[in-house]
Amino acid sequence: DQQVKQNSPSLSVQEGRISILNCDYTNSMFDYFLWYKKYPAEGPTFLISISSIKDKNEDGRFTVFLNKSAKHLSLHIVPSQPGDSAVYFCAASATAQGGSEKLVFGKGTKLTVNP
Amino acid sequence: EPEVTQTPSHQVTQMGQEVILRCVPISNHLYFYWYRQILGQKVEFLVSFYNNEISEKSEIFDDQFSVERPDGSNFTLKIRSTKLEDSAMYFCASSESDRVGKETQYFGPGTRLLVL
Numbered sequence: 001d002q003q004v005k006q007n008s009p010s011l012s013v014q015e016g017r018i019s020i021l022n023c024d025y026t027n028s029m030f031d032y033f034l035w036y037k038k039y040p041a042e043g044p045t046f047l048i049s050i051s052s053i054k055d056k057n058e059d060g061r062f063t064v065f066l067n068k069s070a071k072h073l074s075l076h077i078v079p080s081q082p083g084d085s086a087v088y089f090c091a092a093s094a095t096a097q098g099g100s101e102k103l104v105f106g107k108g109t110k111l112t113v114n115p
Numbered sequence: 116e117p118e119v120t121q122t123p124s125h126q127v128t129q130m131g132q133e134v135i136l137r138c139v140p141i142s143n144h145l146y147f148y149w150y151r152q153i154l155g156q157k158v159e160f161l162v163s164f165y166n167n168e169i170s171e172k173s174e175i176f177d178d179q180f181s182v183e184r185p186d187g188s189n190f191t192l193k194i195r196s197t198k199l200e201d202s203a204m205y206f207c208a209s210s211e212s213d214r215v216g217k218e219t220q221y222f223g224p225g226t227r228l229l230v231l
Contacts, residue, residue: 016217032220034220036222041224041225041227042224042225043121043206043222043225044222045224046220046221046222049219051135091158102160102177103148103150103158103160104160105158105159106157107157108157
């Protein structure tokens with residue numbers, strides 16, 4: 001049951017260029033989306049999020065785009081830096097009536113930024 | 116910057132033994148979560164906890180699992196009788212609230228559990 005899909009297991013880009021990581025989802029109840037970055041042997045680190053009422057959110061070098069009709073979101077990193085090399089996870093959550101909201105994760109995309 | 120902490124970082128146990136994984140969430144957070152990641156697989160939700168009770172749990176979180184907030188700071192995950200398939204990285208997370216604004220969940224560094 002892959003409600004959140006990251007179809008590219010890996011991506012390699014040159015330093016200074018743009019990195020584009022993609023994520024698709026199937027559950028139309030999802031209304032909040034997050035990107036996490038993870039280094040080996042560490043926990044996921046929150047990067048950026050977007051609510052379904054928006055189609056773009058920007059924070060420094062990171063921009064997330066949401067296309068609700070296509071059930072697709074993407075993370076753009078520009079310019080890419082070697083320190084951005086990590087596994088990037090897309091996650092989604094749905095409104096819970098009076099309850100907490102579990103995150104559903106994709107499998108991750110390993111980004112390598114080459115100097 | 117406040118962060119979620121977890122202890123121990125690594126735990127090796129024999130099958131059938133009980134383990135307790137500990138977490139200290141961010142101090143002003145109200146919602147607490149456990150996730151796990153089996154090697155090579157996705158990060159999976161286990162349980163969420165609010166106001167001293169479980170809010171939601173996954174099918175993974177069976178009777179062998181329990182959570183507790185024994186004091187004002189710690190949040191624990193207990194596995195009563197570990198199985199080989201419980202070997203995974205266990206992540207604790209916390210969030211300030213789950214208002215309409217959807218507060219973000221912040222994760223700890225994880226505990227790597229190995230069941231032999």
